[in-house]
Amino acid sequence: MDPELEAFIPLLPRADLNDPAAARKDLAALAAASPPPDTAHLTVEDRTVPGSPDVALRIYRPRAAHPAQGAVVWLHGGGFVMGDLDTEHPWATRVAEGSGAVVVSVGYRLAPEHPFPAALDDAYTALTWAAENAAGLGIDPARIAVGGHSAGAALAAAVSLRARDERGPAIRFQLLNQPGVDDRQETWSARNFTDTPWFTRDKVTASWRHYLGGAAATAYAAPARAADLSGLPPAYVATAEFDPNRDEGIGYALRLLQAGVPVELHQWPGTFHGSQAILSAAVSQRQIAELGDALRRGLAE
Numbered sequence: 527m528d529p530e531l532e533a534f535i536p537l538l539p540r541a542d543l544n545d546p547a548a549a550r551k552d553l554a555a556l557a558a559a560s561p562p563p564d565t566a567h568l569t570v571e572d573r574t575v576p577g578s579p580d581v582a583l584r585i586y587r588p589r590a591a592h593p594a595q596g597a598v599v600w601l602h603g604g605g606f607v608m609g610d611l612d613t614e615h616p617w618a619t620r621v622a623e624g625s626g627a628v629v630v631s632v633g634y635r636l637a638p639e640h641p642f643p644a645a646l647d648d649a650y651t652a653l654t655w656a657a658e659n660a661a662g663l664g665i666d667p668a669r670i671a672v673g674g675h676s677a678g679a680a681l682a683a684a685v686s687l688r689a690r691d692e693r694g695p696a697i698r699f700q701l702l703n704q705p706g707v708d709d710r711q712e713t714w715s716a717r718n719f720t721d722t723p724w725f726t727r728d729k730v731t732a733s734w735r736h737y738l739g740g741a742a743a744t745a746y747a748a749p750a751r752a753a754d755l756s757g758l759p760p761a762y763v764a765t766a767e768f769d770p771n772r773d774e775g776i777g778y779a780l781r782l783l784q785a786g787v788p789v790e791l792h793q794w795p796g797t798f799h800g801s802q803a804i805l806s807a808a809v810s811q812r813q814i815a816e817l818g819d820a821l822r823r824g825l826a827e
Contacts, residue, residue: 527768528796530807535723543732546607546638553608563619570619572611577651582633584611586622587664596669596825597628597660598701599653599685603676603800605706605733606637606645617675624818627825628665630656634681641739642747649681650688657695669825671759673701676725676771676799677733680706683749683778686758697759699824703817704764704799705778706771708750709734709743713773722768725799730770750778755785762790762820764813766797790820 527535539556541549567590573583600621602614611633618631634648653672660667672682679702686700711717711730720727738747745752755778763779765772772793779791794813802813 527798528801528807528809531797531801531804531809534804534807538724541608541729543605543607543729543736546636546736550608550636553604553613554610557613557616560616563616565619568619568622575651575655577648579635581648581651581655582611583652583655584615584618584631584633585663586618586629586631588622588626588628594666594669595626595628595664596671596698596821597630597656597663597665598625598671598673598821598825599649599656599682600629600631601634601649601672601674601678601681601685602631603674603678603704604636605729606677606737607733608636609678610636620814621673621818621821624815625821625825627671627821628663630663638736638739642737642741645677645681645737646684646688646746649685650694653685653689653695653697668696669698669827670695671699671701671821671825672697673699673703673821675703676706677737679703680749683707684746687749687752688746690757699821700759700761701817701821701824702761702763702775702778704766704769704771705749705775706730706733707748707778708774709738709748710750711770713777715772716770716774719768719770719772722770723798723801725770727770750774750781755782755787758782758785758787760788760824762792762817762824764792764794764817766799766801767793767795768797769799771799792816
């Protein structure tokens with residue numbers, strides 16, 4: 527374990543996803559206790575776009591933006607159960623500042639009240655809206671990425687699959703940070719990292735139980751189940767060493783490569799799921815900088 531990260535482990539809250547309401551409250555309190563991000567170089571706007579139901583978005587635009595720049599539809603983590611536009615605000619700010627892209631942060635519906643496919647439908651609605659309103663947003667419709675962390679990365683991968691299958695909006699790039707893409711929990715890391723910091727096997731199990739709502743998993747719910755990964759957008763996949771999701775992320779990246787999809791894969795040693803939130807650690811600073819750089823490269827003209 528990276529020593530700078532290890533020192534913070536005793537301070538981490540041990541949210542229990544078996545109690546979604548309490549977990550959401552704890553995450554909101556943790557986010558509220560953090561120093562607010564500096565948005566001086568951004569304009570931030572809340573929007574609601576039509577859907578079934580309507581979808582809440584928060585749009586981050588770099589003030590120095592030029593016309594027809596790239597954008598990313600950004601999907602927060604939280605095990606499909608926690609998180610919203612406010613808890614994701616610091617991360618969406620960092621993504622915008624680090625990449626120079628317009629960030630469309632999505633306030634998708636949460637399980638268990640809204641199981642699959644509610645979150646995916648909201649994410650896809652946001653992607654479609656961004657593509658159809660590119661001119662008004664000042665973005666290039668040919669340079670739209672999808673991305674996210676953990677459950678958000680799973681949703682980004684699922685949106686990419688759905689857009690390919692339905693001949694939907696063109697996606698330029700997918701940024702998948704510590705993705706949870708396989709409900710089966712059969713990989714070595716899923717079986718052996720049962721009590722790792724922040725994310726445990728019990729949390730993974732509860733997350734999928736809430737999200738699937740008793741239904742059988744499909745490729746759009748758990749992208750690792752997709753039989754064909756060809757024709758998907760180029761991807762950046764990052765994994766954490768001590769994370770139950772580690773091996774499914776690596777496996778998904780390898781399958782994308784085998785399907786002819788360009789992939790950059792970075793396995794961060796000494797890290798755990800979500801440890802990049804410990805901003806004082808040098809490895810976290812490198813992770814955050816690389817996410818911005820990867821997105822910038824993926825959206826380059």
